[in-house]
Amino acid sequence: MNCWAMRTSRDKEEHRKYxxxxxxxxxxxxxxxxxxxxxxxxxxxxxxxxxxxxxSLEKQxxxxxxxxxxxxxxxxxxxxxxxxxxxxGLFMICSQYRWTI
Numbered sequence: 815m816n817c818w819a820m821r822t823s824r825d826k827e828e829h830r831k832y833x834x835x836x837x838x839x840x841x842x843x844x845x846x847x848x849x850x851x852x853x854x855x856x857x858x859x860x861x862x863x864x865x866x867x868x869x870s871l872e873k874q875x876x877x878x879x880x881x882x883x884x885x886x887x888x889x890x891x892x893x894x895x896x897x898x899x900x901x902x903g904l905f906m907i908c909s910q911y912r913w914t915i
Contacts, residue, residue: 816893818888821897830899858879893909894908
């Protein structure tokens with residue numbers, strides 16, 4: 815088991831509200847990375863492992879690869895500390911994590 819700290823978007827209250835509800839009601843952190851399928855961490859990792867050249871956006875995205883799935887990434891039963899949830903200055907610990915684009 816590993817322990818991770820995962821900062822979440824604080825830009826919009828609707829994001830915070832969605833994440834807060836997921837954490838409080840389901841003990842689940844739903845975390846996404848990227849806004850486009852070209853930022854899919856699994857696809858980028860596969861391209862990297864196959865020795866293919868990554869473009870600049872893929873290289874930037876790959877820096878966040880531990881958010882994805884697989885060895886060395888967040889796993890089932892890992893603990894995730896979420897700062898500033900449910901409110902600023904507090905934190906929550908969750909034991910379920912789901913990554914999506």
